Amino acid sequence: MPIPIIVKGIADGLDTIPWIWSVFRYAPWVLLIGVLKYYFGGARNISERLMHSKVVMVTGGTSGIGASVVQELALRGAQVILLTRQPPSDLFLVEYIEDLRRTTKNNLIYAEQVDLTSLHSVRTFATKWIDNAPPRRLDAVILCGGIALPSSARTLTPDGIDAEWQVNYLSNFHLLSILSPALRVQPAHRDVRIIFTTSSGYIGAKFDLDTVRGLNSKTKNDSAQRKNVYAMSKFALMTFAQSFQRHLSAYKRPDGLPNCARVIVVDPGTCRTPGTRRWLTGGSLWGLLVYLITWPFWWLVLKSPQQGAQSILYAAMEETYGRGQGGWMIKECRQVDYARKDVADEDVGKRLWEFSEKQIEEAEKAGAVKRGLEKKEKEAEEEKKERKEKSSGKAPSAGSRRSKKNKA
Ligand SMILES: NC(=O)c1ccc[n+]([C@@H]2O[C@H](COP(=O)([O-])OP(=O)(O)OC[C@H]3O[C@@H](n4cnc5c(N)ncnc54)[C@H](OP(=O)(O)O)[C@@H]3O)[C@@H](O)[C@H]2O)c1
Incomplete structure (x- = not known):
């Protein structure tokens, strides 16, 4: 169709083509928008790795970048375990998984509840996972779960820890610390990858452990400090990533073969x-x-979630990263250097590791006491209710301790 128009333009003059001057006026703008959109869209993953039979655990796989990663991995045949804050019986989640299974023609998609605002929830799942002999197959853990709160919306989790710090960093530390034995004992020929998502915000993080301690107090922190939390959580995550690689590499396998988790x-x-x-x-x-x-x-300057998923998919699939020491950083489907050298500082990593273990220990102890008290309170309330029902001669209500006793 454009050829007859061009021929007509040459033969009879451009004025004979309707709208031609408008096309000339707007075409450069459309072209500019196209170029900018292409530029801001970033690089595409061109790696092809067979994902059939690979078991991949993903946090944050129900929304945004994580959802796109899951969609692509499922299309390529991976078995996906979604670690979600809701229980697998949640109606939205059931529908989401059914939809994923249908669109990707892959039935191997499951959900397990792992609420990153609850250390207890993380421990419950991770201990259940490692409590298996022989150890379960695990090819990748992809950590996409995260939150970025406006500085006015700061909250503490039920564990009494700053939500952004816990969801973006501490729960990932907790999860991987418990899963570590399951990662280290995978057969040596298996290519196991642990993928952390960060953001360039880490470059400006003003990081020190006293500031982190201050975050968890109920008193309001000053707004500059609050704005720094996301950056600090990403800085800590990256520092931990380096320490975790050292921890995995230091493990002496019983078969004497080198570590296969990167x-x-x-x-x-x-x-x-x-x-x-x-x-x-x-x-x-x-x-x-x-x-x-x-x-x-x-729309013009930000990537779509699918475009954002590309570097994560590249990290999960590119052959090169199935060999070597690990600890790499990837941006725009290319390996890059860390913009800050202190993320790989062993001393910073060691202090952060010890701090995190202590923070978790204290929070878990307090959580266990709280759960114990709540249980006692509930039991006392139930007993009180039963006594009342007994004295009024009513039949015990369904689910009460007396009705359960009667059934037994
Ligand atoms: N978007 C960006 O521009 C950008 C840039 C750099 C880095 N990143 C990083 O990339 C990752 C994904 O970002 P995104 O923008 O795609 O995030 P998003 O759209 O907000 O999705 C976050 C995911 O994390 C899950 N999540 C949140 N709180 C949770 C909890 N307590 N327990 C379990 N799961 C929880 C959410 O689950 P629900 O569906 O239940 O809410 C959701 O699946 C994050 O780590 C983020 O920091 C993002």
Whole structure:
């Protein structure tokens, strides 16, 4: 069709072609938008690794970048275990998994509850996972779960820890510390990858352990400190990633073969995900209105979740990363150097590791006491109710201790 138009233009003059001057006027702009969109879209993963039979655990696989990673891995035949904050019986989750299974023609997609705001939930899952002989197959752990809260919306988790710090860093530390034996004992020929997602925010993090301690107090922290939490959590995650690689590599396997588990840190780039939207809008209606008005700009300069997933998929699939010492960083589907050398500082890593273990120990002890008290309170309440029912001559209510006793 364009050829007859061009011929007509040459033969009869451009003025005979309707709208031609408008096309000339707007074409450079359309081209510019196309070039910018292509540029901000980032690199594409071109690696082809067969994922059939590979067992991949993913946090944050229900939304944003993680959901795109899961979709692609499932399409390639991987067995995916989604670690989600909701229980597997949650209706939304059931529908989500059914949909994934249908669209990817892969039935090997499951969910396990791992709420990253609860150290108890992380421990319950991870101890259940490692309590298996022979050890279960595990080819990759992809950590996409995370939150970026507006600085006005700071909260503490039920463990009494800053939510952003716990979800983005501490729970990942807890999960991998418990799963570590299951990762180290995978057969030596297996290519096991642990993928951490970070953000370029880590470069500006003002990190010290006293600031982290201060975050968990109920008193309001100053706003500059609060803005630093996300960056600190990512800095800590990357420092831990390096320590975890050293920890895996130091393990002497009974078969004398080298370690087969490798850590990779990935910066997916800034994407238009629900998390980014919440952060940009500051969690307010006015913020949402401004976001909607300025949406064309965000559409142009931010990646889609699928584009953000590319570097993570590259880290999970590129052959090169199935060999060597591990501890690499990937951005735009390329290996890059860490912008800050202190993430690989052994001393910083050691102090952070000890601090994190202590923080978890204290929080878990307090959590166990709290759960014990709650249980006692519940039992006392039930007993009181039963006594009341007994004295009034009523039949015991379903589920009460007396009704259970009667049934037995
Ligand atoms: N988006 C970006 O521009 C960007 C840039 C650099 C790095 N990153 C990093 O990439 C990762 C994914 O980001 P995203 O923007 O795709 O995030 P997102 O859209 O907000 O999704 C976050 C995921 O984490 C899960 N999650 C949140 N709290 C949880 C909890 N307590 N327990 C278990 N799961 C929980 C969410 O589950 P629900 O579905 O249940 O909420 C969701 O699946 C994050 O680590 C983020 O820091 C993102």
